[in-house]
Amino acid sequence: MSEPRLEVDLEAFRHNVRLLSELVAPARTMLAVKANAYGHGLVPLAKAALESGADSLAVLEVPAALAVRRAGITAQVFAWLHGPETDFVSAIEFDVDLGVSALWQLELIVAAPKGKPARIHLKVDTGLHRNGASPAEWPALVSAAVAAEHEGSVVVEALWSHLADASPEDDAEALARFHEAVAVAAALGCRPPLLHLAASSAGIREPEARLGLVRFGIAAYGISPFDDQSGARLGLRPVMAMRAPVSSLLDGVATVGLGSADGIQVPAIGKAQVAIRGRRYPILALDVDTLTVDVAHSNIAVGDDVTIFGPGDAGEATAEEWAAWGETIGDEIVARASERLPRVYLG
Numbered sequence: 001m002s003e004p005r006l007e008v009d010l011e012a013f014r015h016n017v018r019l020l021s022e023l024v025a026p027a028r029t030m031l032a033v034k035a036n037a038y039g040h041g042l043v044p045l046a047k048a049a050l051e052s053g054a055d056s057l058a059v060l061e062v063p064a065a066l067a068v069r070r071a072g073i074t075a076q077v078f079a080w081l082h083g084p085e086t087d088f089v090s091a092i093e094f095d096v097d098l099g100v101s102a103l104w105q106l107e108l109i110v111a112a113p114k115g116k117p118a119r120i121h122l123k124v125d126t127g128l129h130r131n132g133a134s135p136a137e138w139p140a141l142v143s144a145a146v147a148a149e150h151e152g153s154v155v156v157e158a159l160w161s162h163l164a165d166a167s168p169e170d171d172a173e174a175l176a177r178f179h180e181a182v183a184v185a186a187a188l189g190c191r192p193p194l195l196h197l198a199a200s201s202a203g204i205r206e207p208e209a210r211l212g213l214v215r216f217g218i219a220a221y222g223i224s225p226f227d228d229q230s231g232a233r234l235g236l237r238p239v240m241a242m243r244a245p246v247s248s249l250l251d252g253v254a255t256v257g258l259g260s261a262d263g264i265q266v267p268a269i270g271k272a273q274v275a276i277r278g279r280r281y282p283i284l285a286l287d288v289d290t291l292t293v294d295v296a297h298s299n300i301a302v303g304d305d306v307t308i309f310g311p312g313d314a315g316e317a318t319a320e321e322w323a324a325w326g327e328t329i330g331d332e333i334v335a336r337a338s339e340r341l342p343r344v345y346l347g
C-alpha cells in the first residue's frame with residue numbers, strides 16, 4: 001500500500017519557471033524559495049529553478065541562504081529578513097546578497113569582520129509598511145551606504161521594494177514612489193545597476209514594474225496570484241499533489257491517514273472534496289491525523305489512492321480550489337503542508 005505523501009512534479013515546476021522567465025525577459029528571474037520553497041522542499045526546487053530560466057534565488061533569512069550554499073549552489077542568493085542576531089559574517093563569506101532596510105542592519109554589516117565587501121540591496125518602503133526604509137529614512141540609509149561603499153565595506157548591487165499584491169492602481173502608485181526613491185538615491189550618488197520590485201502578480205500583469213528583475217514565488221509553483229484568474233488560464237501547471245491511500249472502509253465511509261496536522265484546512269470542510277479513481281467524494285470529517293470520506297455506493301477499496309489536491313487533470317481539486325473552499329490563498333494550502341509528509345520528487 002502507498003503512504004501519505006506529497007508529490008512534487010519538478011517537470012511542471014521547470015515548465016512554470018521557463019514560462020515566467022520568458023514572459024519577463026529581458027528582465028531576469030529571481031525565484032523565491034522561502035518557506036522551504038513554499039513547502040515543496042528548498043534544495044530540489046532551488047536546483048530545478050536554476051536549470052530552467054531563473055538565475056538567482058530569494059530566501060527570507062540568512063540560514064536558508066547558507067543551506068543553499070551548503071547544497072553546492074553557487075548562483076546569486078538574496079536574503080532580506082534580518083534580526084540583531086543574524087550571522088552577517090557567514091553571509092558575506094558565502095556571498096549571500098543582503099537586503100538592507102534600516103541603518104542598524106547596515107551598521108552591523110559594516111562592522112562585520114570580512115575579507116571582501118558585502119553585496120547589499122537597499123530597500124525602500126513604497127506603501128506596504130512591512131519593512132524597508134520609509135521615505136523619511138531613505139536619504140540617511142542611502143548616504144550611509146554610499147559612504148560604506150567608498151570605504152570598500154559594501155557594494156550596493158540594487159535598490160528594491162515590494163508590492164502588496166493589491167490593485168493595479170495601487171501597484172502603479174507604489175511604482176511611482178519607487179522611481180522617486182531611485183531619483184533621491186541617484187542625487188546622493190547611489191546608482192546601482194539593478195532595480196527590482198515585482199513579485200508574481202506585478203511580474204505577470206505589469207510590464208513596467210519588471211525593471212531589471214522579477215522575484216517570482218507562488219506562480220512558479222503553479223498557483224495564480226490573482227483571485228479572478230486560475231493558474232491554468234495563465235499556462236501554469238500545479239507542482240504539488242497531496243495523496244494517501246484509503247486505510248480502512250466501513251459502511252460507505254473511507255478513512256484516510258491525513259488530517260489537519262498535515263496542513264489540510266479546517267475551514268474548507270463542508271465544501272471540500274477528494275478524488276478517488278477519478279471521481280470526487282465529499283469529506284465528512286477532519287481530525288488531527290485522519291479524515292473520512294463518504295464513498296457510499298462506490299467500488300472504492302482499501303489501498304485506493306486518495307488525492308486531496310493535485311494538478312487537476314484527473315478529477316481532483318487543485319490547491320487553488322482548496323484555497324477558495326478555505327477562503328484563503330493558494331500559498332497557505334501548499335506552504336502549510338506538513339514537514340512530516342515525505343516529498344516524492346517526480347520528473
Ligand SMILES: *Cc1c(COP(=O)(O)O)cnc(C)c1O
Nearest residue numbers: 032162199200215216217218219
Ligand atoms: C514572497 C516574496 C516574493 C514572492 O512573492 P509571490 O507573490 O509569491 O510571487 C517576492 N519578494 C519578496 C520580498 C517576498 O517576500
